[in-house]
Amino acid sequence: MISEGVAKTILSESEAILAQAERPIENRLSDLMQFLHDRIPHAYWVGIYWLEGEELKLGPYAGPPTEHTCIPVGRGVCGTAVAERKDQIVADVRTCTNYLACNPETLSEIVVLIYHPESGDIIGQIDIDGNQVGAFDESDRALLGAIADKIAHAIWRS
Numbered sequence: 001m002i003s004e005g006v007a008k009t010i011l012s013e014s015e016a017i018l019a020q021a022e023r024p025i026e027n028r029l030s031d032l033m034q035f036l037h038d039r040i041p042h043a044y045w046v047g048i049y050w051l052e053g054e055e056l057k058l059g060p061y062a063g064p065p066t067e068h069t070c071i072p073v074g075r076g077v078c079g080t081a082v083a084e085r086k087d088q089i090v091a092d093v094r095t096c097t098n099y100l101a102c103n104p105e106t107l108s109e110i111v112v113l114i115y116h117p118e119s120g121d122i123i124g125q126i127d128i129d130g131n132q133v134g135a136f137d138e139s140d141r142a143l144l145g146a147i148a149d150k151i152a153h154a155i156w157r158s
């Protein structure tokens, strides 16, 4: 749950990080993950997975290392998002049958898809693990959807 005012600030600061055209896109995305990790309440782990063929490959992230560096489409919350072409909000991962465990501190999760700005194809996703049950709702999804759109445009331009 994120207030409208905080979401506005996070979105404009995310845009500012992505707009640093003189820096490599990889560095801007790493900074963005750290920024979201620090600013989104209850975010324990924040990362991007890129869709490569039928697999999701771990990209930049902030938080503890994860063993899930490669996730097949259809597996876990991340792979389900791609298979269903649908963002995922899991209030309590302990009740989720297709959850791939990363860190014991994770109690909830949100996955928001990143689409190619022109073709509309899925190019990746933002994945956030929360350290509280029910940490995320539609307000987080809306904010991350807007950030995903900015990420897609920044990559497309770079």
Ligand code: SME
Pocket (backbone or CB within 6 Å): 045, 047, 066, 068, 071, 075, 076, 077, 078, 079, 098, 099, 100, 101, 102, 109, 127, 129
């Ligand atoms: N929990 C995810 C795996 C990725 S980690 O959260 C970083 C899943 O179920 O797909």
